Amino acid sequence: MAIEVRIPTILRTYTDGAKQVEGSGSTLAELFSDLDQRHGGLRERLVDANGLRRFVNVYLNDEDVRFMSGLDTPVKDGDTVTVLPAVAGGSR
Amino acid sequence: MLTITRDLHDKIVAHARADHPDEACGVIAGPAGSDRPERFIAMENAERSPTFYRFDSTEQFRVWRDMDDNDEEPVVIYHSHTATEAYPSRTDISYASEPQAHYVLVSTRDDNDTEFRSYRILEGVVTEEPVSVVE
Numbered sequence: 001m002a003i004e005v006r007i008p009t010i011l012r013t014y015t016d017g018a019k020q021v022e023g024s025g026s027t028l029a030e031l032f033s034d035l036d037q038r039h040g041g042l043r044e045r046l047v048d049a050n051g052l053r054r055f056v057n058v059y060l061n062d063e064d065v066r067f068m069s070g071l072d073t074p075v076k077d078g079d080t081v082t083v084l085p086a087v088a089g090g091s092r
Numbered sequence: 093m094l095t096i097t098r099d100l101h102d103k104i105v106a107h108a109r110a111d112h113p114d115e116a117c118g119v120i121a122g123p124a125g126s127d128r129p130e131r132f133i134a135m136e137n138a139e140r141s142p143t144f145y146r147f148d149s150t151e152q153f154r155v156w157r158d159m160d161d162n163d164e165e166p167v168v169i170y171h172s173h174t175a176t177e178a179y180p181s182r183t184d185i186s187y188a189s190e191p192q193a194h195y196v197l198v199s200t201r202d203d204n205d206t207e208f209r210s211y212r213i214l215e216g217v218v219t220e221e222p223v224s225v226v227e
Contacts, residue, residue, distance in 0.1 A: 008164075010189045055187060056100045062157075064149045084156055089134075089184035090115060090144035091173040 003031055003075050006082040007042075014042040028058065029071040031081065046083065047071065057084045094194040094210040095224045096120075096129055096168070104198060105134050105206045106171035111137065112200045115145040115172050121159050122167035129167040129194075144183070145171050168210075169195035178207040180218050188213035189222075194221070 002022040004079050007015050021039065027033035036043035046056055051070050058065045059082040063073075065073045075081065100120055108116045117137050120129035133155055138148040159165060169190060173181075178197035180188070188195060191214055199207040212219045 008189070010191060014205065046225065055189065059149075061152050062153060064153070066149070082153065082157075084152060085189035086138075086187060087117070087152060087169060087190075088144070088146035088187045089171060089181065089190070090139075090141070091176045091181055092143045092183060 001056070001078060002047050004080045005031070005035060006080065008083055010085055011045055011083065014039045014045070024077075024081060026074060026076075027071065028060070028073045030074055031075055032071075051066060055086050057086050058082070059084070093160045093222045093224055094168070094196070095127075095226060098225055098227050100129055100132055100168075101208065101225050103134075104168075104170050104196060105208065107134050108198045108200050108206065111172070113142045113174045114140050115174060117147060117171040117225040119155065119162065119166045119168070121155075121162070123159075124163050127167060127192075131164065142174050144152040156163075161190035161196075166190055166193050167191045168196050170198065173199045173201070175198060175201050177201075178209045180211055180213060185213055185216055185218060196223075 002024055005021050005023055023031045023035045026035050032043045032046055052058060060073055061080055115137055116153040118134040121131040122128045136151055137145045139146050192225045195211045195213050197209050208224045210221050
């Protein structure tokens, strides 16, 4: 068992085109560090010094982790983490 | 070039008019790889703002999962500008992250005439494209 991570089109350059990768860790932060060992550069697209980047949404199963504990959100084997690009913008 | 049916074109304009002076936003899904917009999905603007829009993240999750289940992708991602021209702002460009999508902008700044334009936005580079409305 592992944690399944769904990768959006724009970030598949880091996963050799794979839609889905697997990782491990007890928190989201650990999971991203683990993924970065096999998919170098991915973590930096998800996380900056302040936590999750504002350009991405990360969901644990079907809940936005911003409404949970962000990068400290606990994860476990069998969970699915989904990354989506945030869709936003505006006239300014 | 974006090829879009009259019906879907009119739905985008109607949504933008209905939400004016706030920005309206949404997606038209189509079969993956087809470049054919087919299924209209008006999204909630979580910001409810005249100068900013953001898809509600929970709604987006559901919509993206449904598209995935249906082998669809976002062929069009649209939003409105309500006081400025229908051209991508710096914020629009910095967020644009669906390489295969047509980014449609409409402007409702004129009461009678709605500007309707389409762009590709790839790695920060904006390229306007013609729009062909078909019956």
